[in-house]
Amino acid sequence: MLSAIIILIILKKVINYYNMAKKISIMNVSEDELSKFCIENNFPKFHASQILNWIYKKYAVSFDDMSNIPKNLRNLLDEYYFIHNSKIETISEDEYGTQKLLISLYDKKKIESVILNKKDRVTFCLSSQVGCGYGCAFCATGNMGLSRNLTADEILAEFLLMRAVTKKVNSIVFMGMGEPLANTKNLFKAIDTINSFKGFNLGIRHITISTSGEVAGIKQLIERDLDCRLAVSLHSLKNDVRDKIMPINKRYPIENLMAILKRYSRNGKRMITFEWVLIKDINDSVNDAYRLVNLKKEFPFKVNVIPMNPVEHAPELQRPNKDIILRFKSILKDNGIEVVERFKQGQEILAGCGQLAVKNM
Template identity: 40%
Template sequence: MNLKTDLKALSKKELESFIKEQGLPAFRARQLRHWIYERRAESIDEITEFSKDLREGLSKKAYISTLKLLSRQISADGTEKFLFGLEDGESIESVLIPDKDRLTLCISSQVGCAMKCRFCLTAQLRLRRNLRAHEIVDQVICGGRLIHPRSITNIVFMGMGEPLANFYEAVEALWRMTELMKISKRRITLSTAGIAPKILELAEKAPRVNLAISLNATTDEVRSRLMPINKKYPLRSLLDACRRFPLEPRRRITFEYVMLQGLNDTQDDARRLIRILKGIPSKVNLIPFNPYPGSEYRRPSDEEIERFQKIVLGGNVTALIRKSKGQDILAACGQLKAGYG
């Protein structure tokens, strides 16, 4: 067990107290934040702004943690999946998705997930533990280092876990990304399975990043079957929270809709979708299901998906078909299992 203090794990206040306890001036905390989050230093020794004595003295008491890259897989379509090891031996996955001029990093917020969505492989792990804020942020730092000289342009909280079920750490991670790493709020999207009260709390407590809702059904009956969280927060309360979510001008909420043959892909569903999204500035991403070994659902045909899209577009709702990437390396939406079981 490492008895030294992990500087990356400390909040702004905790870092300031730590520096004070060491008898160092307050500006050292600012310098440390700069080196950890902007210069992305992996060790105290890399902080050349500090004298050798200061680096050595500090290294006796503290260190800077980093995720350990356990494996890196590259899909035929260019998607990359990183398996990262955490200090306690757990592991998580992050996925880098190239799309035209974008390089989006999909990050995890928990080890496993407790939400039990029926179409998701991560759900089979159950929740092993919440990630700490620095472990969430470190996926961006390490991912950025691994793909250098390319840079990550967008970040989505759509990997393993439900970020709003790990609310405090997810919000703290968002603050570190926007304030300390200077990543634009417009380039970050948090996706939730629908913990309705936390959506409004997010608007109050976190920087105004983009919001995505994993919707996947247009009736409570089907949604509760697919996503048990719907029994607690049915569509009415979820969509009500979305209606009340304060959006900045010209921003929209993204609704993710994984298309499952014979379950949520009918023409009635398409028409209901238009109806239930009324009054919400929205954009729908239609995601054809990615079957995995043993999955109980099927992907609708291209014609069925296009017919669904046409009806939704006819209702003046933006609807895009998002072909999932990285299927050959199980990196696509709902396929992350971090090598467990």
């Protein structure tokens, strides 16, 4: 009797898995495609916009939530589509209200995303890959290696899950796990929906893409004329130093990176943000600061100064003392460069810059 029950449970799981494998995420379907689906199944095409409105405006997590959609159509949608199959495993929170979400994907792989609460502003920090293949010395995600890219609907599901935790979002930053510009096809598709009036309707200037210096991806941003904000993980203006802490520099040396950033800035009309993780005795000297000052004549930029957050795989990388941090910032400020020191939100829950890592991807 017991063995028969076990067999039935296993069989049910296999059938559910097979049925799910046949379905696709409705967030991968355009309104035109959904209109066609409605017409082909003898329903008015206006239901397509209603369905998408439920997902992107009312944050529906089930077709059963869609009360103004005929039940027969809801059943049909459930037969062919799913909204998303990602789920929150855990939520960690620090004393500042920063929340780190551990999200499980359809294939049991996991990512981490962060909600940053600052006074009256809420920022979502989204991941774009499971792990990262770029291996920056100061980054726990890079130490994981790359498992795979997130699909566009998985990125949108990330947004939906975060939106279910907090009822407000002012901006999003692709600064979570992964190199966003190594996954441009899915990234751009997700951004189109996030920005679209019929999607999440978040202004394009409220979206920031962070890159380690993926020149080919920055070229695509230029070609698409995508007017989101760009943050570049720079951390040094010396090739020998950047080679050691950021392997991408061997492929795209600083000269190549600066050339494409000058193009991106439209010869000085578009602001760029440089991320600078301050690491003791590596990139925290007076000369390091003045190299940034000398770059000012090329294009406008501001600098996010991030004192090194501890990471398990590289205990030798330490943050400078407060006097060195202040000296570095003061040189930049005294020479007319806007400087922001990244607040220590998230450190105690390993949600700070460079600390995102999943033990079991």
